[in-house]
């Protein structure tokens with residue numbers, strides 16, 4: 720029997736970091752419904768390549784999320800039919816390195832805070848007033864299991880994703896009465912360019928992360944984002960933590976003397 724459960728359809732979705740990995744899968748998922756998209760990236764060529772591959776009405780925006788003036792300029796010059804953003808997917812971010820904290824590269828550590836937290840705050844702060852004014856909207860942040868489960872070499876990456884988790888929850892508290900939803904999606908191991916970026920282009924190291932197991936795919940994450948976005952407007956998914964079936968929890972470590 721067909722379900723008569725009614726769903727919600729976002730009218731204009733803004734996706735950050737949309738040219739690779741998860742972001743590209745989100746674009747492709749919403750493209751299937753012909754949803755209007757604002758597609759963000761830092762590389763115009765990659766944006767144009769993606770643009771060629773999709774059918775939906777879309778607008779490309781190219782800027783560095785660390786550049787507040789560039790975000791403001793881009794938002795203030797959105798074409799009229801792209802000004803009603805009702806879903807912001809904060810996907811841009813990532814990890815740099817997996818060395819022990821005391822051996823890690825200082826620039827990488829600080830960059831991770833910029834990429835995952837400062838940028839997230841800037842774009843969300845700049846988009847949010849439009850949603851509040853319209854009393855309609857949804858922010859989906861892409862967190863990580865790293866925000867819940869610490870692991871060796873995770874230090875700053877775990878901390879920045881923990882920030883994303885608490886920011887998502889507290890934002891929701893602030894948005895009471897505005898009809899705006901906030902969701903934090905927390906993927907575990909997923910095979911995307913994430914590890915190549917983490918290991919600065921070292922394909923071998925990246926491949927080893929996913930060897931002889933079945934990781935999540937970008938499409939798996941896209942499906943959870945899409946599901947959260949398309950539930951009726953009175954339903955807010957606070958968070959979804961998802962892992963490959965073949966990934967689980969290790970025991971707590973105990974250091975033994977002697």
Ligand code: 8X3
Pocket residue numbers: 862863864865906907908909913
């Ligand atoms: C990516 C998940 O487990 O590689 O955010 O840190 S993990």
